[in-house]
Amino acid sequence: MIYYSGDLDPEGILIAQRLAERYPKLLKYWRFSCEDYERVLSNKTLAKISIAKLNNIHDPCLIPLARCMEKTGHAAYQELLLPDLIKDMRKFGFGGEGGGV
Numbered sequence: 001m002i003y004y005s006g007d008l009d010p011e012g013i014l015i016a017q018r019l020a021e022r023y024p025k026l027l028k029y030w031r032f033s034c035e036d037y038e039r040v041l042s043n044k045t046l047a048k049i050s051i052a053k054l055n056n057i058h059d060p061c062l063i064p065l066a067r068c069m070e071k072t073g074h075a076a077y078q079e080l081l082l083p084d085l086i087k088d089m090r091k092f093g094f095g096g097e098g099g100g101v
Contacts, residue, residue, distance in 0.1 A: 003030040008040070008075065008078070010051065029061060041074050042075050045074060
């Protein structure tokens, strides 16, 4: 399995969608929910051209996030999700024998 997490902006969602199309049975979205997005929302306003890219999102799992993004008009960044990602990795036993996470 591939667990993919990335920036929560139109370009990041499109990357996630392309990866899911390439690896349909292997890829799982990681922290791509509206709740995650709203929790780490930035003050950066998305350009209209960037927001228009959300019209290219057709994966049913990503459409709710795209709609949230259209509504707020702001980006969110993966760096702010790091505490949650680390917590997830510890919870599910990722990180190797050295406990490097």
